[in-house]
Amino acid sequence: MSLAELICPAGTPAALRTAVDAGADAVYCGFNNATNARNFPGLNFTPDELTNAVAYAHARGTKVLLALNTYPPAGKFDLWRDAADLGARIGVDAFIVADMGVANYIRCTHPHMRLHLSVQAAASSPEAIRYYCESFGVKRVVLPRILTIPEIRQIRKEIPCEIETFIFGNHGLMVEGRCSLTNYLTGQSTNMDGVCSPASDVEYLRAADGSMSSRLAGFTIDKFSADEMAGYPTICKGRYKAPHRPDGYYAFEEPVSLNLSRLLPDLIDAGVHAFKIEGRQRSKSYVRNVVSAFRQAVDDIRAGRAPNVADLVALTEGQKQTQGAFETKKWR
Amino acid sequence: MTRLTLGPIAYHWSAEKRRDFYARIADEAPVDEVYLGEVICSKRAPFHEADLPTTIERLERAGKTVILSTLAEVMLTRERKATADLAAMEAPEIEINNAAGLLARGKRPHRIGPFMNAYNEATIAWMAGQGATHVCLPTELPGPAIAIAARSARALGLGVEVQVFGRASLAVSARCYHARAHGRTKDNCQFVCEADPDGMPLRTRDDAPVLRVNGIQTQSESYVNLMPESGRLVADGVTHLRLMPQGVDMVAVSALFRSVLEGGTLLDEADERLRKLLVQTSFSNGFYYGQAGYRRISNSAPA
Helix, strand or coil, X not given: CCCCEEEEECCCHHHHHHHHHCCCCEEEECECCCCCCCCCCCCCECHHHHHHHHHHHHHCCCEEEEEECCCCCCCCHHHHHHHHHHHHHHXXXXXXXXXXXXXXXXXXXXXXXXXXXXXXXXXXCXXXXXXXXXXXXXXXXXXXXXXCHHHXXXXXXXXXXXXXXXXXXXXXXXXXXXXXXXXXXXXXXXXXXXXXXCHHHEEXXXXXXXXXXXXXXXXXXXXXXXXXXXXXCCHHHCEEEEXXXXXXXXXXXXXCEEECHHHHHHHHHCCCCEEEECCXXXXXXXHHHHHHHHHHHHHHHHCXXXXXXXXXXXXXXXXXXXXXXXXXXXXX | CCEEEECCCCCCCCXXXXXXXXXXXXXXXXCCEEEECCCCCCCCHHHHHHHHHHHHHHHHHCCCEEEEECCCCCCCHHHHHHHHHHHCCCCCEEEECCHHHHHHHCCCCEEECHHHCCCCHXXXXXXXXXXXXXXXXXXXXXXXXXHHHHHHHHHCCCEEEEEEEEEEEEXXXXXXXXXXXXXXXXXXXXXXXHHCCCCEEEECCCCCEXXXXXXXXXXXXXXXXXXXXXXXXXHCCCCEEEECCCCCCHHHHHHHHHHHHCCCCCHHHHHHHHHHXXXXXXXXXXXXXXXXXXXXXXXXXXX
């Protein structure tokens, strides 16, 4: 049985300490610039903050993984290079990368550093994963949220590295690292700037009849009647009209969140080494609750006890949940 | 001399429509290179792959260079096999759109497709060292980055390609949104995408046209049109300009681009003729100027 490490989000130094205290085996975080895919205002770490965070985590036996998982546009590679040099100097335990140039730079310049392949690299077959392992010495792949458990089991048999899967949080629909929807509407790029449906471009407009439009950069992503709760205008979770769907429908996905708590034993059995919790943008109390609950569940499974699934399911109370692709390929 | 290319057909056009299309391209379109093959959905390939040898021969006889493009998403057994089979071919050239293809191809020569995320000089240098001879840059890359990427690729002896016409690919997914719109799944899609030869339009709930669905792919509603910027692209080192096949008169479109490239038609006149040819269509070039992709910026210095 794999150790089933728990990999937890750390959007701020306070969230990092909370996750460490709640029992994370590793935390992941980024610098406060375009080098990571959660480049949101008020999030992420300065070099000094990361230095202190690594000291705090290491003193308690927790690893720190640094996300350098965006794609540098030509002419700006120095920002990613400097972030890698800084991360190595500070002593993070691994880099999470997507861009081949970034991966190759780290392999050549910091050959002792461990590389994890980000979900942003969109490696969804054994061959693609092996390409990154053989080229850059990648030690772990974060799998896209599009594979069923039998497919994960099969992949595990054919690759020379560890597998990390998302188990909880935002349910990404598009192949990550191949999505320019945000750039098309807002001029800020998910791949190059680390931005997705940015809050700075969001507005909520109430009409005379009480309905609410949630808009991104002037585009109506969804409309809600007076008795519905208005959702955040994430482009791939909006309602649109198609020729034979004149009333509007969730063209891509409903606003659900991923919760694989029922599948943890199956995932471990399939050979998954690490469970990732999404949510670097979430609050300290959210991080505390989610990390503690999954810590207990993983410890129960390791000890041969049945985890208390009800506690985990309750974490998303009020929000619709899905097991997404992991449960059935009918999701596709 | 700048090469004009025709990208792979993104949509599910019938075998007959494809045969007619490529026959006309071979006879009449002033393009130098044509990319063939199914890039979006592996379920579509059986409908038209039997025609490939004839189409290749027809195009080559007309003096076109033919390149076979691989799938953008590779997950299922049949997709892995299709990618490996293409990578094993000696001729024609291949364009790789997924890292699975890179593994299979090894160091033998190949082109890097637009789905491979060649965003910067370090990545391009890595790819060149692994046998890449040519790179198609991501559609969202802004002008100044294109110039730097093109210069470094040229210094390594690579061809450099940029999409200058057609809908932009904005996202791909494991889920088929065409099937979803019809209450089906990918496995029982019944090929509903064939009914939308230029993509299925999505409008916002207040009726602004914004996106197009093409199976697992999401595209822009507007056509990228970098005709006004083509001179600057060439001056910046771009060697190949890509036209994506849309459900419009591609012979006429390619003739207009060709005539601008050769200086036979003034830019303003060609742009005006393109607009008249596609009165229903909005054009965009926002990505090039580092702005929202849907925007149409008048031809000025890039940001």
